[in-house]
Amino acid sequence: MADHNWTACVTSLKGVILDMCGVLYDSGEGGGVPIPGSVEAVKRLKESDLQLRFCTNETQATREKFVAKLQRLGFELSVSEVFSPAPAVVASLRQRQLRPHLLVHDDVLPEFSSVDKTNPNCVVIGDAADKFSYQNLNDAFRVLIGLEKPVLFSMGRGRYYKETDGLKLDVGVYMKALEYACDVEAEVIGKPAPMFFQSVLTDMGIQPHEALMIGDDLVNDVGGAQHAGMKGLQVRTGKYRPSDERHPTVTADGYVDNLAAAVDAILKHRA
Amino acid sequence: MSRRALKAVLVDLSGTLHIEDAAVPGAQDALARLRRAPVSVKFVTNTTKECKRYLLERLQKLNFDIEERELFTSLTAARNLLEQRKVRPLLLVEDSALEDFAGIETADPNAVVIGLAPDHFDYQTLNKAFRLILGGAPLIAIHKARYYKRTDGLALGPGPFVTGLEYATDCQAAVVGKPEKTFFLEALRDLNCFPEEAIMIGDDARDDIGGAQKTGMLGILVKTGKYRAGDEGKIDPQPYLTCENFPQAVDHILQNLISQEVI
Numbered sequence: 001m002a003d004h005n006w007t008a009c010v011t012s013l014k015g016v017i018l019d020m021c022g023v024l025y026d027s028g029e030g031g032g033v034p035i036p037g038s039v040e041a042v043k044r045l046k047e048s049d050l051q052l053r054f055c056t057n058e059t060q061a062t063r064e065k066f067v068a069k070l071q072r073l074g075f076e077l078s079v080s081e082v083f084s085p086a087p088a089v090v091a092s093l094r095q096r097q098l099r100p101h102l103l104v105h106d107d108v109l110p111e112f113s114s115v116d117k118t119n120p121n122c123v124v125i126g127d128a129a130d131k132f133s134y135q136n137l138n139d140a141f142r143v144l145i146g147l148e149k150p151v152l153f154s155m156g157r158g159r160y161y162k163e164t165d166g167l168k169l170d171v172g173v174y175m176k177a178l179e180y181a182c183d184v185e186a187e188v189i190g191k192p193a194p195m196f197f198q199s200v201l202t203d204m205g206i207q208p209h210e211a212l213m214i215g216d217d218l219v220n221d222v223g224g225a226q227h228a229g230m231k232g233l234q235v236r237t238g239k240y241r242p243s244d245e246r247h248p249t250v251t252a253d254g255y256v257d258n259l260a261a262a263v264d265a266i267l268k269h270r271a
Numbered sequence: 272m273s274r275r276a277l278k279a280v281l282v283d284l285s286g287t288l289h290i291e292d293a294a295v296p297g298a299q300d301a302l303a304r305l306r307r308a309p310v311s312v313k314f315v316t317n318t319t320k321e322c323k324r325y326l327l328e329r330l331q332k333l334n335f336d337i338e339e340r341e342l343f344t345s346l347t348a349a350r351n352l353l354e355q356r357k358v359r360p361l362l363l364v365e366d367s368a369l370e371d372f373a374g375i376e377t378a379d380p381n382a383v384v385i386g387l388a389p390d391h392f393d394y395q396t397l398n399k400a401f402r403l404i405l406g407g408a409p410l411i412a413i414h415k416a417r418y419y420k421r422t423d424g425l426a427l428g429p430g431p432f433v434t435g436l437e438y439a440t441d442c443q444a445a446v447v448g449k450p451e452k453t454f455f456l457e458a459l460r461d462l463n464c465f466p467e468e469a470i471m472i473g474d475d476a477r478d479d480i481g482g483a484q485k486t487g488m489l490g491i492l493v494k495t496g497k498y499r500a501g502d503e504g505k506i507d508p509q510p511y512l513t514c515e516n517f518p519q520a521v522d523h524i525l526q527n528l529i530s531q532e533v534i
Contacts, residue, residue, distance in 0.1 A: 130394050131394075132394040133392075133393050135389075137427060138426055138427050141426075141427050145425055160439055167398070169394070169397060169398055169435070173401075173435040176434050176435045177427075177432060177434055178431065179434075180430055180435075181430065181431040
C-alpha cells in the first residue's frame with residue numbers, strides 16, 4: 001500500500017530533489033551509463049511546474065567536471081542545480097565568517113578558490129585519499145588544537161569504499177581521528193545531514209513538506225530527507241537491495257522501480 | 272585518611288622529567304631527594320618510538336640516575352601480549368623501537384600493532400593495516416594518546432589513528448599502555464605493593480592521572496610537557512593534586528605522604 005500512499009503528497013509538491021549516482025546513472029568504466037528512462041524523466045520534470053535540484057556526496061571532483069560528465073551521458077542539467085558537499089561547506093564558511101584550513105582532494109580545490117584561507121579558524125576535510133599523510137593530518141590537527149573553539153567540517157562520514165585495486169579508507173576515518181585528537185564533534189556536511197538538505201530547500205525557496213527526495217540510498221538519501229521534514233522515495237536501482245524495504249529504522253514513503261516510474265506517477269497525480 | 276603508607280612512586284618520563292633533550296629544571300635533584308625516602312621509584316612511559324636502551328641512554332645523558340629494571344614501557348607490554356597470543360604483527364612503530372621486538376616473527380602478518388610511527392602513518396600503509404583488520408587480524412594499540420609535544424609544537428599520537436581504524440572496521444583495539452589498568456598493575460607487580468600504596472606523577476591528565484587513579488593510586492598532575500590550562504578538569508575524579516612541575520610534586524610527597532620520622 002505504501003507504494004500508492006506517497007502520491008497523496010504530490011498535489012502540494014513544489015520541488016523534487018534527485019540523488020545522482022544510482023538514480024540517474026550507474027558508475028562504471030568511461031564515466032558510467034544512464035539508467036534506462038532517466039534522461040527522459042529528468043527532461044519531463046524540467047518541463048513541469050516543479051522545481052528540480054540534484055544532490056550528491058561526491059567530493060573528488062568539482063561540480064563543473066561532474067556535471068560535464070553527466071551532460072556527456074545525455075542529461076540536461078546545469079552546475080547551479082547540483083548540490084554537493086563542497087559548495088555547501090563554502091556557504092557555511094561565508095555565513096559564519098570562517099576561514100578554512102583545507103585537507104581535501106586536489107581535484108575539488110577549485111570549489112574553494114574564492115574562500116579566504118589566510119589565518120585559518122576552522123578545518124575542512126574531504127576524501128583526500130593519498131593526501132591523507134601524517135604531515136597533512138598533523139597540520140589540520142594543529143590548526144584545530146590551536147583554536148579556542150575548534151570547528152571541524154567533514155564532507156561526508158563514510159568508512160571505506162571499493163576501488164578496482166581494493167578497499168580504501170574514506171573520509172569518516174580521518175574525521176574520527178581528528179575528533180578524537182581534539183575532543184570535538186565534526187559537523188558533517190553532505191547527506192544525511194539535515195543542514196545539507198535544508199540548503200537545497202532554501203535555494204528553491206520552499207518548505208520541507210513541499211519537497212520530495214528520490215534516491216537509491218535508503219539511509220543517506222531517504223532517511224536523511226525524512227529527518228529534514230521531507231518525503232523520501234527509494235528507487236529500485238543503483239545500490240538498492242530488496243532488504244531495504246524491511247529496514248529496521250528507515251521506511252521510505254514509497255518504493256518505485258526507477259526514476260522514470262516515479263516521474264510518471266508524480267506527473268499523473270498533478271494533472 | 273584510610274590510605275596505607277606510601278610505598279611506591281611511578282613517574283612518567285617525557286613531559287614530566289624531560290622535554291625531548293632538555294631536563295625539566297631541578298628534576299635530577301628532586302629525583303635524588305625522592306630516592307632518599309623509603310619508597311620504590313619506577314618509571315613508566317608510553318614513549319613508543321624509542322626502545323628501552325635508547326630511553327636509558329637519554330636519561331643518563333641528562334644526568335638522571337635510573338636503572339633498566341626501574342623502567343616499564345608500553346612496548347614491553349605490547350611484546351608480552353604478542354607472545355601470549357602467538358601472533359605475527361605488522362609493526363607500525365618507528366625503526367628505533369624495533370629493538371624491543373627482536374625475535375618476534377613478522378612475515379605474513381596476522382595482527383596489527385600501532386605505536387607512534389609518523390613515518391608509517393601514510394594512506395597506503397593505513398589501508399594495508401585496515402585490510403588486515405577487516406580480514407580478522409587483531410588490532411593492538413601500544414597506547415591511545417591523542418597527541419604529544421615536540422619542540423616544534425604538538426603532534427598527533429597513535430590514538431587518533433587507532434580510533435580511525437576502529438571506526439573503519441567496527442572493532443575495538445586492545446590497548447596495552449597507559450591509561451589501561453593492566454599497565455599500572457604490571458608496573459607495580461615486582462614492587463610488592465597495592466595500588467592504594469602508590470602514587471603516579473605525570474603531565475597527561477587522562478593517561479597518567481586518570482588511569483592511575485582508576486586503579487586506586489593517587490595522581491599528581493604536573494603543569495609541564497603537554498599540560499594545557501584546564502586539563503585537571505577533564506578527568507573525574509580530578510587529580511589528587513596539580514603541581515607546577517616534578518620538583519614540586521616530590522616536595523609535596525616528602526612533606527605530606529611520608530612519615531617525617533624516617534626521613
